[in-house]
Amino acid sequence: KWTPEVKHFCPNVPIVLVGNKKDLRNDEATKKELMKMKQEPVRHEEGRNMAEKIGAVGYLECSAKTKDGVREVFEHAARAALARKK
Incomplete structure (x- = not known):
């Protein structure tokens, strides 16, 4: 919904x-709550497909709680911004 406005x-x-x-993807309590609403966690492949669909330069996943992937997100964003300026 937001991509046309950003573009x-x-x-x-x-x-x-x-x-x-x-980190919540494999959390049993989270999965139970989502199942109540007939939903499930977004799979990595779904995220990648959405990134491609909206023309994103990349798709990454992270967890602020465990710090997994956070550094990579910032590094990727910085590289993308700097590459675009050339």
Whole structure:
């Protein structure tokens, strides 16, 4: 829903799609809550497909709680921003 607006107002800004709360993907309590709503955690492949669909320069996942992947998200975003300026 938000990508057309971003592309309109920031046409030269690269988009990096980030899946947050990666640690909850295998959390049983979270899975039970999602099942009550007939939902499930987003799979990595689904995130990658969405990134491709919206024209993102990448898809990464991270968990602020465990710090897994956080550094990579910032590094990827910085590289994407610097590469676009050339």
